[in-house]
Amino acid sequence: MAIVEQHTPPLTSHDTAERTWHGIVLQTLKRNDVGLIPYVPDRVLTPLIRNLHADPFFTTFATAREEEAVGILAGAWMGGRRGALLMQTSGFATLANVLASLAVPYQIPLIMFVSERGTLGEFNYGQALVCRTMRPVLDSLALEHHTITRLDELEFTVDRSIKQAVTTQAPVALILNPLLTGGKTFDK
Amino acid sequence: MSKDTANRNTKVMNRYDVTSRLIGKLQNEEAVIGGIGNTNFDLWAAGHRPQNFYMLGSMGLAFPIALGVALAQPDRRVIALEGDGSLLMQLGALSTIASLKPKNLTMIVFDNGIYQITGSQPTPAASVADIVAISVGSGLTNSVWAADEEDFERLVDESLGASEPTLIALRIDDQPGVGTTRRDPVQIRERFMHGLGVRQPL
Numbered sequence: 371m372a373i374v375e376q377h378t379p380p381l382t383s384h385d386t387a388e389r390t391w392h393g394i395v396l397q398t399l400k401r402n403d404v405g406l407i408p409y410v411p412d413r414v415l416t417p418l419i420r421n422l423h424a425d426p427f428f429t430t431f432a433t434a435r436e437e438e439a440v441g442i443l444a445g446a447w448m449g450g451r452r453g454a455l456l457m458q459t460s461g462f463a464t465l466a467n468v469l470a471s472l473a474v475p476y477q478i479p480l481i482m483f484v485s486e487r488g489t490l491g492e493f494n495y496g497q498a499l500v501c502r503t504m505r506p507v508l509d510s511l512a513l514e515h516h517t518i519t520r521l522d523e524l525e526f527t528v529d530r531s532i533k534q535a536v537t538t539q540a541p542v543a544l545i546l547n548p549l550l551t552g553g554k555t556f557d558k
Numbered sequence: 559m560s561k562d563t564a565n566r567n568t569k570v571m572n573r574y575d576v577t578s579r580l581i582g583k584l585q586n587e588e589a590v591i592g593g594i595g596n597t598n599f600d601l602w603a604a605g606h607r608p609q610n611f612y613m614l615g616s617m618g619l620a621f622p623i624a625l626g627v628a629l630a631q632p633d634r635r636v637i638a639l640e641g642d643g644s645l646l647m648q649l650g651a652l653s654t655i656a657s658l659k660p661k662n663l664t665m666i667v668f669d670n671g672i673y674q675i676t677g678s679q680p681t682p683a684a685s686v687a688d689i690v691a692i693s694v695g696s697g698l699t700n701s702v703w704a705a706d707e708e709d710f711e712r713l714v715d716e717s718l719g720a721s722e723p724t725l726i727a728l729r730i731d732d733q734p735g736v737g738t739t740r741r742d743p744v745q746i747r748e749r750f751m752h753g754l755g756v757r758q759p760l
Contacts, residue, residue: 406629408654429629431658433622434650441619441651445591445626448611448747449634450756453626471615475743 391524391550392418395483398528399454400427402536404481406446406453408432408439410461412485414551419456429453436461437468444478452536454481459488462543463500466507473541474511480541481532486517490548493556504545514542519549569706570729573668574600574736576710577639580666581605583714588635589627589754592739593620593644595675597668599735601639608753612739612746618647621655621665628660631754635662635718642669642689643681649692655723656697664717665698667727674732693725701725 395418399405407422407430409415422430433439439455446453462484473480487494488501508515514534516527528544535542548554573596581590581604591611592601597620598612611627613620624638645667655663671684683689693701700722704710710728717724740746751757 406626431654433654435648437616437619438622438648438651438654441616441622442626442629442654444619445623445628446630447626448751448756449589449627449630449754450751451626451630468616468619472613472619475614476747477744478747 389521390417391521391546392421394521394524395528396421396425398525398532400425402452402529402532404452404454404532405429406443406451407456408442408453409456410434410436410439410458412456412458412461412487413554414485414546414548415456415458415483436464440465440468440473440480443480444472444476447478447480452479452481454483454532456483456485458485459501459504460497462504463507469507469511469513469541474513477539478541479535479539481535482541482543484543484545485551486545486547487554490553491555508543514540515545516543517545517547519547521550524550566703566729567705568703568729570731571704571707571710572733573597573730574603574733576668576707576728576730577601578604579707579711580637580714581607583711583718584609584637586635587753588637588718589624589631589750591620591624591627591636591638593617593638593640595641595644596735597639597641597644598739599737602739603735603737608749610753611750614739614741614743614746618644618651620644621651622648624663624665625651625655625658625660627754628663629658632660632662634754635664636660637664637666639666639668641674642667642671642683643673645689646681646683649696652693652696652698652725660723661721663723664714664720665723665725667725668730669727670730670732672732674734678732689727690725693727698723698725701727704728 488497577600592598620640628636
C-alpha cells in the first residue's frame with residue numbers, strides 16, 4: 371500500500387522547512403507540553419509516528435486497542451502529565467463506551483487525533499460505513515471536534531484545541547482529513 | 559495444557575480481607591486504582607484515601623489507568639486492582655505494560671471466575687484459562703499466584719520495592735463487596751488529583 375505523499379497546498383508562510391502536516395502537529399504538541407503519545411497504527415500517520423519516536427521529548431508507544439490508550443491518558447492526566455491519542459477512524463469507532471463512562475463524566479481533557487478513512491476516495495466499504503458513525507458519536511456526547519482540511523489552519527486549530535481541552539477539561543477530536551494528509555489510496 | 563483453576567493449590571481468599579491487608583501496608587501515598595464493581599466497593603470499604611481512584615465504568619481499564627499514573631509519576635508506587643472478567647476485556651493491556659516496563663506498577667487480579675456483579679455468570683475463562691500464564695505469556699515475567707493471605711502480603715511487600723512491574727493473582731470467593739462507592743466522578747477525580755499532589759483544593 372502506498373500513501374500519497376504530502377500534498378502541498380499553496381503556502382502563505384515564508385518558511386517551508388517545517389510546513390508538513392506532521393511537522394506542524396509535532397511542534398504544536400511539544401509547544402503545549404503534550405508528550406505522552408499512545409497510538410494504534412495507521413498508514414497515513416506513519417511519518418508523524420516515526421518522527422515522534424525519534425524525538426526524545428515524546429514518550430511514544432503502541433497500544434493493543436484504542437480504549438486502552440484512553441485509560442492510559444486519563445491516568446496520566448490525573449498524575450500531571452499531558453498526552454494525546456493517535457488512531458484512525460475505525461479505532462475511534464471502538465471508543466463510545468470509554469468516552470461516555472470515563473473521559474466525559476470524569477472531565478478528562480482527552481486529546482484525540484483521528485486519521486480520517488472512509489471519505490474522499492475510500493476504497494474499503496467497511497471504512498466508508500464506519501466513518502459515518504464518527505461524527506454522530508461525537509455530537510451525541512456534545513464533544514468538540516474539528517475536521518482539518520487545510521495546512522494553513524492546522525497549527526491554529528491544534529494549538530487552540532489543546533488549550534481549550536485543558537482549560538475546559540473536556541475531550542477534543544481533531545479529524546485529519548485526506549485533503550490535509552493525502553489520505554490512503556487504492557494501490558493494489 | 560489448560561488447568562482447572564479449582565484444582566490449583568492456592569487458597570480461596572476474600573476480596574475485602576485481602577484488600578484491607580493491602581491498604582494497611584501503604585505508608586507512602588501509593589496510588590490505588592480500583593476496577594469497577596465489587597473490586598471498587600471493597601477498595602472503598604477498606605478505607606477511603608485521597609490516593610484512591612474509583613472507576614464507575616470503562617470495564618477493563620484499571621491497569622491502563624494505573625499505567626498512565628505510573629508513567630506520569632515514576633517515583634510513586636501505583637497499585638491496580640482488577641477482576642478476572644474485567645481483565646479479559648483488555649488482555650492486550652498486559653503486553654503494553656510489559657513493553658513499557660514501569661517499575662512502579664503492581665497489578666492485582668481477583669479471580670473468582672464469575673461476573674459477580676451482573677448475576678455471577680461464569681466468565682469464558684473460568685476453569686480453562688490461567689491468568690498468570692496469560693500474563694507471563696504477555697511478557698510480564700514477574701507474575702504469580704498468591705498461595706494464601708500470608709503469601710499475598712509477602713508478594714505485596716516485594717512488589718513495593720520491585721524494579722519491574724508485578725502481577726499478583728488471587729483466587730477469591732463470591733462474597734459481594736462490603737461497601738458502595740459514592741458515584742460522583744468529578745469529585746472522585748478531583749480528590750484523586752489532590753491526593754497525587756497535582757492540584758490544590760480551592
